[in-house]
Amino acid sequence: MRKPKITVIGSINMDLVTVADKMPAQGETISGAHFETLPGGKGANQAIAAARLGADVNFIGKVGNDAFGELLLKNFKEQDVSTDCILKENDVSSGLANIIVSDKDNRIIIIAGANGKMNARYIDGFKEEIASSDYVLIQFEIPKPTIEHIVDLCHELGVPVIINPAPAMQLDDKYWDKAAYITPNEHEAGRLFYSTEKTLPGFHQKLIITNGSKGAYYFNDGRMITVPVQKTEVVDTTGAGDTFNGALAVALSSGGDIESAISFANKAASLSVRKLGAQSGMPDREEMENE
Numbered sequence: 001m002r003k004p005k006i007t008v009i010g011s012i013n014m015d016l017v018t019v020a021d022k023m024p025a026q027g028e029t030i031s032g033a034h035f036e037t038l039p040g041g042k043g044a045n046q047a048i049a050a051a052r053l054g055a056d057v058n059f060i061g062k063v064g065n066d067a068f069g070e071l072l073l074k075n076f077k078e079q080d081v082s083t084d085c086i087l088k089e090n091d092v093s094s095g096l097a098n099i100i101v102s103d104k105d106n107r108i109i110i111i112a113g114a115n116g117k118m119n120a121r122y123i124d125g126f127k128e129e130i131a132s133s134d135y136v137l138i139q140f141e142i143p144k145p146t147i148e149h150i151v152d153l154c155h156e157l158g159v160p161v162i163i164n165p166a167p168a169m170q171l172d173d174k175y176w177d178k179a180a181y182i183t184p185n186e187h188e189a190g191r192l193f194y195s196t197e198k199t200l201p202g203f204h205q206k207l208i209i210t211n212g213s214k215g216a217y218y219f220n221d222g223r224m225i226t227v228p229v230q231k232t233e234v235v236d237t238t239g240a241g242d243t244f245n246g247a248l249a250v251a252l253s254s255g256g257d258i259e260s261a262i263s264f265a266n267k268a269a270s271l272s273v274r275k276l277g278a279q280s281g282m283p284d285r286e287e288m289e290n291e
């Protein structure tokens, strides 16, 4: 069977992960339990999730010309994600994420670094790769004009684009309208789509809202349908949303209906939280079948 072809356009970070018994309060110093540097970035995580599940994945992005950049490229190669469209930018660091993991939750501060250098001209260099994709997947850790350009370009090329609006940032409705699916978490959905009026936006049929251990929901004829998720042991939820998005793109590219695609994505996300780090717990096909 032909592998689904997915292009992920977005961020690549090195995650600086500190595990602690509690979050420090403002102005407080505490001792942590454990520290690791692990590959991350919402874009990279989504690409690795899709590749582990058997997709042919191409990544369009940038790293810095530094030691982290080298390690991040090596990680993509080891995970069978094509690095042909990843550029090493001089004079800027690779993207970074400072992550504190505590009490099965996290707080994250990102430094854009090379991710901030993604621009429309760079994206236009890869029109052929984009045009030949089953789905394009984007998130919001690259500059807003670049995101808008990608949405316009995918629309022009007739390639369905999944917009994962994380971290939350408002776009003009004309961009949401051009998405195939929009996948905020509950918090992002509240900020972007429900904060001013309590009515559903016109494009609500494209919304798939993730809600952690409560599963995910979508709308059918204005009715909210919940797709539940199996309970699992939680070590670290970092990257669970990214796993959901990568898996969703794989399932949709393989021709699944919306409900079974969400169910598949829920399962992948729930398996991913059992290990420390955004990418460490992402399941492959075998785990998906055996668990």
Ligand code: RIB
Residues within 6 Å of the ligand: 011, 013, 014, 015, 039, 040, 041, 042, 045, 096, 097, 108, 110, 141, 238, 239, 240, 241, 242, 278
């Ligand atoms: O979604 C999790 C990711 O958010 C982390 O890997 C971190 O790099 C931040 O981008």
